[in-house]
Amino acid sequence: MDKSKLNEEEIQLWYKWKGSFHNIFGRVIKEMSDHTGLSEGDYGVLDRLDLLGNGSLRQQELTESMDWDKSRLSHHLTRMEKRKLVMRKPLDTDRGVQVIITPIGKSALNDARPIVSMAIRKHFLDHLTAQDVESITKLADRTKKGSSSIL
Numbered sequence: 592m593d594k595s596k597l598n599e600e601e602i603q604l605w606y607k608w609k610g611s612f613h614n615i616f617g618r619v620i621k622e623m624s625d626h627t628g629l630s631e632g633d634y635g636v637l638d639r640l641d642l643l644g645n646g647s648l649r650q651q652e653l654t655e656s657m658d659w660d661k662s663r664l665s666h667h668l669t670r671m672e673k674r675k676l677v678m679r680k681p682l683d684t685d686r687g688v689q690v691i692i693t694p695i696g697k698s699a700l701n702d703a704r705p706i707v708s709m710a711i712r713k714h715f716l717d718h719l720t721a722q723d724v725e726s727i728t729k730l731a732d733r734t735k736k737g738s739s740s741i742l
């Protein structure tokens with residue numbers, strides 16, 4: 592078997608897997624955005640600040656957890672600061688910057704979480720059997736490599 596090429600069945604499996612993920616993820620993000628006005632990136636930043644940093648993370652840590660480059664995150668944080676969702680504060684001890692969720696950002700996150708949960712349930716979890724959950728869990732564990740994706 593030539594490992595450098597995919598056969599038709601493998602190609603179709605890949606496109607089904609990828610398409611299914613994008614379809615479900617897109618519906619979850621659309622419902623969240625329609626109900627809250629938050630983008631996928633907004634939610635990702637706010638969620639990580641809350642879950643990984645108890646409301647605050649160094650900008651470099653946030654960059655790494657988002658798997659974004661520094662410039663992309665910096666521009667996104669600027670837009671979020673204008674909407675008063677986050678604030679940035681230089682650290683006294685070194686050249687780093689602390690990103691802090693604001694009360695407005697925390698409220699937006701709290702409003703979004705039940706919508707995201709319901710959308711995930713509606714578009715994904717409600718379609719799975721117990722055996723599906725077990726299979727997906729095993730597959731995810733086997734193929735996972737350093738991913739820190741929250742949403």
